[in-house]
Amino acid sequence: xxxxxxxxxxxxxxxxxxxxxxxxxxxxxxxxxxxxxxxxxxxxxxxxxxxxxxxxxxxxxxxxxxxxxxxxxxxxxxxxxxxxxxxxxxxxxxxxxxxxxxxxxxxxxxxxxxxxxxxxxxxxxxxxxxxxxxxxxxxxxxxxxxxxxxxxxxxxxxxxxxxxxxxxxxxxxxxxxxxxxxxxxxxxxxxxxxxxxxxxxxxxxxxxxxxxxxxxxxxxxxxxxxxxxxxxxxxxxxxxxxxxxxxxxxxxxxxxxxxxxxxxxxxxxxxxxxxxxxxxxx
Amino acid sequence: xxxxxxxxxxxxxxxxxxxxxxxxxxxxxxxxxxxxxxxxxxxxxxxxxxxxxxxxxxxxxxxxxxxxxxxxxxxxxxxxxxxxxxxxxxxxxxxxxxxxxxxxxxxxxxxxxxxxxxxxxxxxxxxxxxxxxxxxxxxxxxxxxxxxxxxxxxxxxxxxxxxxxxxxxxxxxxxxxxxxxxxxxxxxxxxxxxxxxxxxxxxxxxxxxxxxxxxxxxxxxxxxxxxxxxxxxxxxxxxxxxxxxxxxxxxxxxxxxxxxxxxxxxxxxxxxxxxxxxxxxxxxxxxxxxxxxxxxxxxxxxxxxxxxxxxxxxxxxxxxxxxxxxxxxxxxxxxxxxxxxxxxxxxxxxxxxxxxxxxxxxxxxxxxxxxxxxxxxxxxxxxxxxxxxxxxxxxxxxxxxxxxxxxxxxxxxxxxxxxxxxxxxxxxxxxxxxxxxxxxxxxxxxxxxxxxxxxxxxxxxxxxxxxxxxxxxxxxxxxxxxxxxxxxxxxxxxxxxxxxxxxxxxxxxxxxxxxxxxxxxxxxxxxxxx
Numbered sequence: 113x114x115x116x117x118x119x120x121x122x123x124x125x126x127x128x129x130x131x132x133x134x135x136x137x138x139x140x141x142x143x144x145x146x147x148x149x150x151x152x153x154x155x156x157x158x159x160x161x162x163x164x165x166x167x168x169x170x171x172x173x174x175x176x177x178x179x180x181x182x183x184x185x186x187x188x189x190x191x192x193x194x195x196x197x198x199x200x201x202x203x204x205x206x207x208x209x210x211x212x213x214x215x216x217x218x219x220x221x222x223x224x225x226x227x228x229x230x231x232x233x234x235x236x237x238x239x240x241x242x243x244x245x246x247x248x249x250x251x252x253x254x255x256x257x258x259x260x261x262x263x264x265x266x267x268x269x270x271x272x273x274x275x276x277x278x279x280x281x282x283x284x285x286x287x288x289x290x291x292x293x294x295x296x297x298x299x300x301x302x303x304x305x306x307x308x309x310x311x312x313x314x315x316x317x318x319x320x321x322x323x324x325x326x327x328x329x330x331x332x333x334x335x336x337x338x339x340x341x342x343x344x345x346x347x348x349x350x351x352x353x354x355x356x357x358x359x360x361x362x363x364x365x366x367x368x369x370x371x372x373x374x375x376x377x378x379x380x381x382x383x384x385x386x387x388x389x390x391x392x393x394x
Numbered sequence: 395x396x397x398x399x400x401x402x403x404x405x406x407x408x409x410x411x412x413x414x415x416x417x418x419x420x421x422x423x424x425x426x427x428x429x430x431x432x433x434x435x436x437x438x439x440x441x442x443x444x445x446x447x448x449x450x451x452x453x454x455x456x457x458x459x460x461x462x463x464x465x466x467x468x469x470x471x472x473x474x475x476x477x478x479x480x481x482x483x484x485x486x487x488x489x490x491x492x493x494x495x496x497x498x499x500x501x502x503x504x505x506x507x508x509x510x511x512x513x514x515x516x517x518x519x520x521x522x523x524x525x526x527x528x529x530x531x532x533x534x535x536x537x538x539x540x541x542x543x544x545x546x547x548x549x550x551x552x553x554x555x556x557x558x559x560x561x562x563x564x565x566x567x568x569x570x571x572x573x574x575x576x577x578x579x580x581x582x583x584x585x586x587x588x589x590x591x592x593x594x595x596x597x598x599x600x601x602x603x604x605x606x607x608x609x610x611x612x613x614x615x616x617x618x619x620x621x622x623x624x625x626x627x628x629x630x631x632x633x634x635x636x637x638x639x640x641x642x643x644x645x646x647x648x649x650x651x652x653x654x655x656x657x658x659x660x661x662x663x664x665x666x667x668x669x670x671x672x673x674x675x676x677x678x679x680x681x682x683x684x685x686x687x688x689x690x691x692x693x694x695x696x697x698x699x700x701x702x703x704x705x706x707x708x709x710x711x712x713x714x715x716x717x718x719x720x721x722x723x724x725x726x727x728x729x730x731x732x733x734x735x736x737x738x739x740x741x742x743x744x745x746x747x748x749x750x751x752x753x754x755x756x757x758x759x760x761x762x763x764x765x766x767x768x769x770x771x772x773x774x775x776x777x778x779x780x781x782x783x784x785x786x787x788x789x790x791x792x793x794x795x796x797x798x799x800x801x802x803x804x805x806x807x808x809x810x811x812x813x814x815x816x817x818x819x820x821x822x823x824x825x826x827x828x829x830x831x832x833x834x835x836x837x838x839x840x841x842x843x844x845x846x847x848x849x850x851x852x853x854x855x856x857x858x859x860x861x862x863x864x865x866x867x868x869x870x871x872x873x874x875x876x877x878x879x880x881x882x883x884x885x886x887x888x889x890x891x892x893x894x895x896x897x898x899x900x901x902x903x904x905x906x907x908x909x910x911x912x913x914x915x916x917x918x919x920x921x922x923x924x
Contacts (some may be wrong), residue, residue, distance in 0.1 A: 131686070140685040141629070141643050147697060175632070175639065175687060176673045234517045259480075285805040286722055288508035289797055291736045295804030 128367055132318050135310055141290065142269055143173040144307040146251055149294040150302070153180040154210070155253035156240070159194045160341045161326045164201070165315050166307050168324045170253075171205065180249075181208040182251070183243055187235040189343035196324055197327045212243035216353035224345045229388065237392045244301055251302045259311045260371060264389070270294060271303045273392060312371050313364055318359045331355050342375055395406040408614060409487035410482070411509055413539075415421045415530035416516035419548040425516055425585040426490055429607070432592035467782040485611045507849060508809070512541035512613045514587075514606065515566070515577070519558055520626065523565045531566075532773065535575045536718055536811055538793045540831070541613045542570070544577045545606060550584040563767075571834050571843075579609040619682035621856045622646035622792045624711060627785075629658070639670065639687035642739065645794035649688075649702070650679040654660070657700045657783035661713035664690040682794075692848045698742035698762035699727035701785035709795055711783040713743070714816035720773045721801070723770040723807035727768040727776075733808075734801030735778065737786050744778040744800070747836070775813070788812050791826040792855070826852045829885075830859040833869070840867065845874040845901060858890060863907045871904040 122369050147155060155170065155178075159165045169177050184198060198383045202209040214222070217234040226232045244252065270286050270292040285293050294302070307315075319326055329338045329349075336349040337360075414422050432437050449779045479486050491510055513534050517527055517650045534542065544566050550556045562582045570577055581590055582598050584607060589595030606613065624647030632639045649655075653666045668676045670687035680686045689701065696702075701709055716737075716921065721727045735744035752765035752774045768774045789796030789811035800808035814825055825847075832842045840862075863869060879902050886893055896903045 137643065137683055137685045143642055144629050144685070173685070175634070175670065177634070284805075286809075288799065288806065288809050291799040291806060293801075293805050294735075295801070387904050 115392045128317065129321075130315070132321060135307075135314055135318070136172065138386070139166070139169045139306045140173040142251075142292075142304065145290075145292060145294070146253070146270075146304045146306075147174070147179065149252035149292075150246070152249050152303075153253065153336060154183050154243075154249045155180060156249065156255070157182040157184050157198075157209075158183065158341065159190075159198050159327055160255070161221055161319065161330060162257060162307060162310075162315055164326055165318055165322075165324055167207075168207075168252070168322060169306065178205065178207055180253075181210050181247075183210050183212055183240070183343075185212045185236055185239045185243070187239070187343050188213065189235070189345060191329060191341070191344055194327055194341060197325075200335070201325065204339040210243065210247070212239045214239040214242065224343075225383055228346060232344075232393060241392060242333055249301060250303050253304050253306060255307055255316075256305055257310050257312070258308050264308075267303075267305055268310055269305050269308055271305065272300045273303060313361070316357060316361050316364065320361065328358065332359075340371055340375055347375055363391070398584065398719055409489050411489045411491055411511045411513075412514060412610060413491045414514045414516060415508040415534065416514075417503045417518065417521070417524040417526040417530075418876075420516050420521070420527070421585045422516055425514070425547065425591065425606075426584075428585045428588055429488075429490070430481050430593045433481045433607070435874075465479060482606050484609050487789045488610065506549050508537050510537075510539055512543070512610065513539050514543045514610075515567055516545045516547050517562055519552055519562055519582075520767045521544045522562045523569060527566070528569055531570055532573055534721065535573045536773070536809070536901055537721060538789065538797070538811070540576065542575060542577045543581060543606065543609045544570075545581050545583050545585075547585050549582050549598070550587050550589065552583065554584075554589075554595075555601045559601075565752060565809070574832065576834050579604060579610075579655075581606055581609060599862070604832045608800070618677040619646045619794060620648065620680075622650050622703055622794075623709075623787075624653075625738075625743070625792065625795055626686075626700060627795070628696055628698050628700045629739045630698050631696065637689060638693060639689060640702070641685070641687045642686045642702070644680045644682055645738070646682050646792050647680040648679055649686075651676065654705040655690075655702050656705050656708055656830040657694070657696050658708050659783040659797065660700055661694065661711075662696060664694050664732060665706065666691040667691045683889075699738070699784070701738055701740075703749065703785075709785045709787045709792075710815045710817050712786045712812075712815040712817060713783050714747075715778040715780065715782050715786065715812055716814045716829045716915060717776055717778065717798070717812050718773065718812035719768070719776050719808050721770060721800075721808045723802055725807075726769055726770070727808060729766050734804075735784070735798060736801060736806075736923075737784060737798035737812075738785045738795050742784050743781040747777040747779045749774050749776050759841050776810070786812055786815055788814060788826060790828050790831055826849065826854050827881075828869075829853055829855040840868065840869045845872050847873075847878050848875060851878050851881040853881050854887070855889070860891070863891060866907060869906045869907065872901060873904070874901045 155163070155167065157167060167178065167182070182202070184194075198209070201207070214235050217238065222231060222234045231250055237328060240252075241363045243249075256267065258267065262350045268287045270287070271284070272293075288291065310318075317322070327341060329341060331337055332352045334353065334355075335351060336345065339353045341347065352363060354363045395660060414425060417421055431441075444633070447755075465877055481490070511895050513529055515527065515534070517523055528772050528897050546559050546562050549555070554591065561580045567580070568575060581603060582595075583590045584596060585591055586593075590601070592605060592607045594605055595601075600772050601797075603609075619795055626642045626644045629642040634639060649666060649669065651669055654663070655666060656663050662689040666688055668689040669678070670689065671677050671680070671684070672687075679687075703709060709839045719727070727733075727749070729746050732743050732745050749765040749768055751760055752762040752768055752772060753759045754772075765774065768776075774904060777822040785795070786798075798810050798812065799806045800810065827844065827847060829842050832844070834841050834843065871882065871883065882904065885891070892907060894905045896905075
């Protein structure tokens with residue numbers, strides 16, 4: 113049996129729709145489970161494509177509203193385009209936006225010149241910790257994905273951190289049949305990963321289908337674009353002419369370069385991400 | 395011109411998630427490496443790197459090292475959690491859920507395999523079925539993974555001897571049948587040399603079945619949940635925008651606007667007014683897997699944890715659960731103690747009334763009856779008493795509402811499947827046996843063996859089972875007594891299933907489908923009648 117080209121593309125469309133539906137449903141289920149089980153939730157929004165797509169699914173889970181605040185950790189080194197995009201979306205989607213910043217470290221002159229590991233820890237991890245302490249958040253939604261990077265592949269959907277922010281990846285409880293571990297002591301906060309099972313391609317396909325607005329830095333200015341958004345000094349664009357979501361998807365089909373290749377902190381030294389993450393990095 | 399560039403790209407097909415299990419050193423890592431290697435999933439620089447390492451150490455290039463090299467954790471000596479890796483066939487993508495063997499293996503295998511659509515059980519052709527082969531197969535059966543390939547490996551070491559392959563598969567199939575598991579494919583391979591993994595081997599001329607990759611391609615990631623009775627566990631109730639929305643995921647079957655529904659265990663009744671999937675205000679129906687918001691025609695008080703079901707096809711409101719359980723806690727499970735019990739979206743407190751059977755985790759033989767404790771990594775049959783009624787199905791009828799976890803100090807420590815239930819009013823619901831779930835493949839045809847079943851039964855089968863009968867496949871049933879046979883008669887009557895019947899000393903044989911029946915009917919239709 114062979115299919116005509118139009119039948120083939122129809123079949124492909126249907127399969128893609130079912131596939132994206134399944135990813136979306138799982139994410140909605142996780143959102144609602146967390147919302148039911150935890151008081152005082154917040155979502156970390158990096159302004160990147162992943163957490164923006166995740167935010168879109170949150171609106172689906174809660175019928176158009178987002179019933180918890182969005183936290184953006186502003187290292188003061190972010191591209192101004194990101195901040196403009198952030199404020200526009202926050203206004204249009206009626207989000208409660210909390211911006212966190214480690215002012216003390218910045219006043220002390222913290223920056224990547226003091227060491228990338230130190231800088232990420234101070235301006236991101238510690239800023240987040242200050243935010244969590246100040247608001248008493250018990251659960252934080254994070255848009256990380258298993259396929260991004262080795263230490264993230266080992267994550268659970270509900271992943272506790274102790275008072276010192278430590279992640280004990282050597283002894284994680286089993287997670288099965290969507291019965292998540294949601295009862296923890298008062299001295300922990302829980303990282304919740306609603307899009308852990310998505311891939312980079314999935315995110316872009318979903319953005320295309322749902323027409324989700326994403327930060328303009330992902331699209332080529334004619335010669336270069338960003339594949340992953342970070343701080344200006346530690347994140348480099350790469351040569352690309354992909355100016356639309358379709359062109360980005362076509363480009364990703366061809367590439368074998370890892371997604372985070374432009375992120376300097378991943379390459380600083382061996383296992384830096386694992387070390388950063390065990391200390392509470394996202 | 396490159397035509398392939400103009401064609402639509404392969405779709406984002408649902409990837410099939412597979413788990414590879416088997417006894418230590420029977421070749422799991424080599425098989426994974428081979429699948430990666432032969433499907434071109436390994437980046438060239440990585441392959442070169444491994445070749446250099448092997449050369450430097452004076453070893454031949456071994457596929458098993460490939461997996462090692464892909465795990466930075468190996469060097470780090472970090473205990474490895476389940477890792478996921480991907481490859482593609484021409485048909486679809488695959489995710490291998492790999493849980494390398496070590497002390498924490500069971501916990502990780504369960505976490506990984508509980509997400510799997512299909513499994514490859516690998517058996518060394520020289521050594522045959524061993525302890526872990528049996529144990530892993532048993533866990534597959536507990537997790538309800540029914541798409542299974544048996545790969546008999548290392549056949550290059552026995553000269554691709556057919557007799558050896560037959561002996562090992564007979565042994566494996568026999569054990570699988572004893573735990574209610576059926577392998578759809580039995581494949582002779584050498585993972586090391588690549589025979590019948592991705593490439594068809596010329597050294598197994600006596601074998602005409604599929605390769606491993608072809609067998610995987612024949613499986614389906616779609617579960618049969620849609621064909622099972624409609625159920626939606628209520629996850630939460632949102633009271634916003636002057637609306638009361640009962641949110642949840644339809645776990646099985648299909649719910650439609652206008653359906654009369656009942657909530658269990660409360661027994662409250664209403665009708666579906668609207669099914670919401672934002673930004674869509676009203677969709678006509680929702681099938682298994684879909685997260686929705688339901689609005690009812692009446693304002694009924696329903697709590698999260700209750701299950702919404704059709705008025706006349708409800709789950710049981712259970713207070714007593716008979717179950718098979720695997721225990722993963724470092725502290726043993728103790729008879730007489732209470733644990734958290736989670737099923738669907740419901741929570742309860744459960745007392746372990748009895749550990750009826752404690753099985754040896756290696757051999758799966760009965761170790762102790764009415765035990766006091768179940769140790770880490772052990773499996774057993776237990777009886778739980780719940781502090782309040784909870785909606786549940788038997789695992790056989792509906793896996794999604796027939797499996798639960800036990801929680802100790804807030805952490806999941808055990809996974810179980812419901813064998814049978816007792817209702818809140820003390821009655822036992824009629825036990826439902828799914829014929830499709832009991833179908834054993836056999837060279838001479840297919841068999842459903844119900845000789846161990848007794849008591850008040852009801853038989854059920856899905857559409858694929860009925861289609862097989864219509865297609866003329868040979869399916870036989872065996873019963874020991876009159877009552878199960880009576881249940882069969884009810885089922886055959888309801889579904890217009892023809893059969894022939896033979897009574898023997900030790901029971902009853904039934905053969906489904908009766909080609910001669912049609913000619914009989916034609917014969918009498920024109921005649922005087924009987």
